[in-house]
Amino acid sequence: MLLALGELAGATAAVKTTGRFGRLLPQTGALIALASMVAYGLQAGSRESDLTLLAMTVPVVLLGFGLGMVGGPLADMSLAKVPHEKAGSASGLFNTAMHPGIALGTALTALVLFSATGGSPDGWSTAMRSPVSWWVGGTLPVMWILILCLPKQANSQVD
Secondary structure, eight states: OHHHHHHHHHHHHHHHHHHHHTTHHHHHHHHHHHHHHHHHHHHHHHOSSOOOHHHHHHHHHHHHHHHHHHHTTHHHHHTTTSOGGGHHHHHHHHHHHHHHHHHHHHHHHHHHHHHHHTTOGGGHHHHHHTHHHHHHHHHHHHHHHHHTTSOSOTTOOOO
């Protein structure tokens, strides 16, 4: 729930300011998410037995906020240079491509998680200190680089 609230706040902020900041906004979101993953990993590593929801609130909310800043303007920026007459098809293709991407990302993250914990619910702290945090954190710099492929502004529509 905390992640979702952070993501809602990040997406709302991003949608309202994308026109002014363009792709710099989702890149900043990726960096915020990366910083929160580092904070999450450090807290999980230093507080093995007394890791509480309250202690993890700030990193989890910031992770959601950063991911919301990436996801909020992503469709507008990805489709910015599509001609108006092809916008419907491009939007459908974009939305269709998002589903396998989300499914693949979730499956790979679950694979890393369950291989780290051996399927045991007792291994969450260990998993969050090592491969899972590194897996999720490692994808964020890749995301930052890929955002450079997007148009600088979301409103640079070709007519």
